[in-house]
Amino acid sequence: MGRGGNRRSRGRGGKSSNGERKPYVKYEELPRDNEAFRKYYAAQQLVGEEEFSEMVETMRMALPTSFRITGSRKQATDIHEQIMTELIPSIKDVSIEGAETEAPHPLEWYPNELAWQFSIPRFVLKRSPELSRFHAFLVTETEVGNISRQEAVSMVPPLLLDVHGDHLVLDMCAAPGSKTAQLVEALQADTDTGATPRGVVVANDADYKRACMLVHQMNRLNSPNVIVTNHSGEHFPNIYAPASKEGPQTRAIVQFDRILCDVPCTGDGTTRKNVRVWETWKPEDAYGLNPLQSRILQRAAYLLKTGGRLVYSTCSLNPVENEAVVAHVLDKFGGALKLVDVSTQLPALKRRPGLHTWKIMTRDGVNHDSPASVKPGDVSRSVRRNLESFFPLAPARMEQLQIERCMRIYPHLQNTGGFFIAVIEKVAPISVVEKRVAAETEQPATDSSACLEVKVDTGGEIESASEVDNSQVAAKRAKLDEAQDSEKSDVGLASYQPDRPRDEPVLRESPFVFLDPAEGELKTIFDFYGIKDNVPQRGFLSRIENERFRSVYYVADSVRQLMELGGQRLRVVNTGIRVFGRNCVKDAGCEFRLVCEGVSQLMPYLADKYIVDVAFRDLKVLLESVNPLFTELSEECQTRIKAVEPLSSIVVCYDPTKHSLAGAAPDEEKPHVRLTAMLAIPCWRGHASLSVHVDKAQLSSLIRRVLGHVVDRKDTGSSQLANNIRSQVKTPAADTGSPASGADGSS
Numbered sequence: 001m002g003r004g005g006n007r008r009s010r011g012r013g014g015k016s017s018n019g020e021r022k023p024y025v026k027y028e029e030l031p032r033d034n035e036a037f038r039k040y041y042a043a044q045q046l047v048g049e050e051e052f053s054e055m056v057e058t059m060r061m062a063l064p065t066s067f068r069i070t071g072s073r074k075q076a077t078d079i080h081e082q083i084m085t086e087l088i089p090s091i092k093d094v095s096i097e098g099a100e101t102e103a104p105h106p107l108e109w110y111p112n113e114l115a116w117q118f119s120i121p122r123f124v125l126k127r128s129p130e131l132s133r134f135h136a137f138l139v140t141e142t143e144v145g146n147i148s149r150q151e152a153v154s155m156v157p158p159l160l161l162d163v164h165g166d167h168l169v170l171d172m173c174a175a176p177g178s179k180t181a182q183l184v185e186a187l188q189a190d191t192d193t194g195a196t197p198r199g200v201v202v203a204n205d206a207d208y209k210r211a212c213m214l215v216h217q218m219n220r221l222n223s224p225n226v227i228v229t230n231h232s233g234e235h236f237p238n239i240y241a242p243a244s245k246e247g248p249q250t251r252a253i254v255q256f257d258r259i260l261c262d263v264p265c266t267g268d269g270t271t272r273k274n275v276r277v278w279e280t281w282k283p284e285d286a287y288g289l290n291p292l293q294s295r296i297l298q299r300a301a302y303l304l305k306t307g308g309r310l311v312y313s314t315c316s317l318n319p320v321e322n323e324a325v326v327a328h329v330l331d332k333f334g335g336a337l338k339l340v341d342v343s344t345q346l347p348a349l350k351r352r353p354g355l356h357t358w359k360i361m362t363r364d365g366v367n368h369d370s371p372a373s374v375k376p377g378d379v380s381r382s383v384r385r386n387l388e389s390f391f392p393l394a395p396a397r398m399e400q401l402q403i404e405r406c407m408r409i410y411p412h413l414q415n416t417g418g419f420f421i422a423v424i425e426k427v428a429p430i431s432v433v434e435k436r437v438a439a440e441t442e443q444p445a446t447d448s449s450a451c452l453e454v455k456v457d458t459g460g461e462i463e464s465a466s467e468v469d470n471s472q473v474a475a476k477r478a479k480l481d482e483a484q485d486s487e488k489s490d491v492g493l494a495s496y497q498p499d500r501p502r503d504e505p506v507l508r509e510s511p512f513v514f515l516d517p518a519e520g521e522l523k524t525i526f527d528f529y530g531i532k533d534n535v536p537q538r539g540f541l542s543r544i545e546n547e548r549f550r551s552v553y554y555v556a557d558s559v560r561q562l563m564e565l566g567g568q569r570l571r572v573v574n575t576g577i578r579v580f581g582r583n584c585v586k587d588a589g590c591e592f593r594l595v596c597e598g599v600s601q602l603m604p605y606l607a608d609k610y611i612v613d614v615a616f617r618d619l620k621v622l623l624e625s626v627n628p629l630f631t632e633l634s635e636e637c638q639t640r641i642k643a644v645e646p647l648s649s650i651v652v653c654y655d656p657t658k659h660s661l662a663g664a665a666p667d668e669e670k671p672h673v674r675l676t677a678m679l680a681i682p683c684w685r686g687h688a689s690l691s692v693h694v695d696k697a698q699l700s701s702l703i704r705r706v707l708g709h710v711v712d713r714k715d716t717g718s719s720q721l722a723n724n725i726r727s728q729v730k731t732p733a734a735d736t737g738s739p740a741s742g743a744d745g746s747s
């Protein structure tokens with residue numbers, strides 16, 4: 001199911017609603033049908049009768065596996081090449097239970113062959129020795145962020161959001177973050193190679209634990225342009241732009257260029273993956289979620305810039321969670337929001353138009369066309385309260401809203417899960433304040449331009465743009481802002497929700513503090529590593545506990561600006577790329593070492609002596625041996641390493657284009673797979689040895705790509721075990737003071 005909705009019983013020894021323990025049911029034997037589901041959806045006439053049977057049949061089958069190549073990375077070409085030359089041939093002749101395996105193939109509607117799909121069940125992939133290379137590829141490349149496993153249909157909403165490199169983007173319900181990853185990639189893909197995008201992605205989730213999953217996702221992506229926050233979407237706080245000299249009435253709110261509302265839902269489009277949806281599905285679940293979905297969408301609409309784009313999506317097929325939410329919110333905001341016609345985008349993607357009519361099922365199993373036929377006893381009191389908003393609007397209004405522009409993806413259309421997507425543009429400011437003022441003063445609203453617009457000048461300051469406001473509205477507005485600041489406001493409209501409900505937990509970590517490279521410990525670090533003066537000066541930050549910090553992070557300037565404006569209002573769970581970590585090595589030249597995820601960001605600013613260019617022979621020695629002695633490396637490499645003081649980090653670079661094999665002897669060694677992108681590997685320079693200093697996922701990926709060895713998952717429980725894999729190739733040499741026995745040990 002779509003996470004964040006009602007919790008469902010696990011069906012394995014859990015308790016049923018009457019408190020009795022349920023018998024254990026094997027996953028394969030869980031029911032894959034539900035009478036109420038069939039009856040409800042048959043009545044909706046989503047498709048013709050025959051097609052409906054086909055759809056339900058497909059919804060019972062296991063979902064193919066799909067993954068996406070991180071298109072914004074230099075490694076994308078290498079990964080594509082590995083799929084073509086290594087993976088596809090590796091499973092060519094493998095048969096499972098007598099049947100040939102389906103080789104991965106690109107999803108034809110996804111641009112640039114970056115998304116792939118195959119139909120090998122997960123447990124077969126894990127257990128089959130013939131598929132170990134394929135499995136290792138998926139696992140290690142996912143962990144290092146070169147690919148992301150993601151359901152095919154879930155890739156559609158970010159594509160339709162049309163994110164550009166300088167956009168301020170809000171992902172309102174972001175965890176676990178597969179779509180956030182696409183949004184971040186879109187920022188990067190629209191920016192010159194090597195440059196930091198000017199935009200920001202704010203990845204928000206109401207659930208703190210799930211927000212922490214976003215942190216993991218963000219760490220895989222190594223982006224300095226993401227902020228992970230923890231707010232209820234419907235209460236996402238106003239971030240105020242700097243106060244204008246002209247007085248409080250021009251206090252503007254930062255608005256976003258793009259917003260994704262991938263809201264919590266019943267997830268009945270995911271039955272192929274979450275089989276338990278069959279067991280527990282009931283129409284009331286959608287009625288319970290509709291009001292929250294609507295509030296999230298309303299808040300998003302308010303936070304969107306005029307001219308900005310918003311995507312509302314669910315993995316549910318239910319019109320109550322889809323067209324009903326979209327139609328009623330569009331209706332409520334007058335002409336401010338319009339559905340965008342995306343029928344010509346992603347032309348190879350099969351889809352159906354949004355529904356103009358649907359029915360609501362009451363507890364007695366009767367389907368109703370309008371609220372008029374629903375009697376009080378047919379539904380619970382809470383359902384009755386919102387009943388109108390579950391039904392379609394009048395046919396003429398539905399026509400006017402062009403609700404058919406919504407997109408429905410059914411599982412049988414192209415062997416996927418089910419999904420709903422609505423692309424919405426804000427064509428005019430939402431005259432919330434005026435409606436409110438008009439209601440309170442009992443005067444008709446005459447001007448619909450009271451909404452505030454902010455432009456993020458991501459090249460420099462965040463500034464407020466023009467605000468057209470009449471004086472009466474402005475005075476009222478200032479009062480409302482004040483009320484909101486003191487969290488007393490209860491004006492009921494999406495724009496003026498109090499910041500957050502009182503029962504939400506407080507953040508567990510210390511807040512981030514920006515560090516000054518001209519003083520304190522950051523200056524000491526910069527001096528040691530010879531960080532060049534052109535490094536962005538204001539992007540380094542840390543969490544300080546007991547006047548000490550353990551790591552230094554780096555964020556893009558636009559992120560810094562937004563965090564400074566957000567201040568205490570913004571509950572930042574995490575941000576930035578970790579660039580330095582405390583090393584705890586006695587007598588080390590610097591108390592901080594370089595960390596794997598920050599290397600590519602810092603490389604352009606590191607003093608040249610810390611970057612050692614190596615040939616393939618030295619790269620192989622470093623990966624094959626644990627802490628190889630200098631004497632095992634080439635003379636040239638030794639000279640470079642010895643130029644750096646003992647007990648410090650260096651970056652070893654292998655550039656496959658420089659060390660091209662053109663003209664090389666036929667027996668000259670080369671990486672197991674063809675590489676085009678440079679490898680930059682942080683290493684620890686001991687007194688007499690050099691050790692690769694990356695985390696175990698990076699190490700497994702490097703070993704697989706460069707040496708061709710598959711690191712068994714069972715052997716990688718700790719970084720030490722990853723070392724053991726290498727020690728099978730060569731006996732370890734004596735170590736000389738590595739901070740984490742050759743692996744990064746970073747969290």
Ligand SMILES: C[S@@+](CC[C@H](N)C(=O)[O-])C[C@H]1O[C@@H](n2cnc3c(N)ncnc32)[C@H](O)[C@@H]1O
Nearest residue numbers: 004173174175176177178179206207232233262
């Ligand atoms: C369908 S999932 C989002 C999936 C995500 N967009 C992705 O692609 O990985 C819905 C998310 O909404 C979160 N959520 C639930 N209620 C919320 C609320 N009121 N505001 C914001 N997020 C909420 C849940 O914790 C859950 O992570």
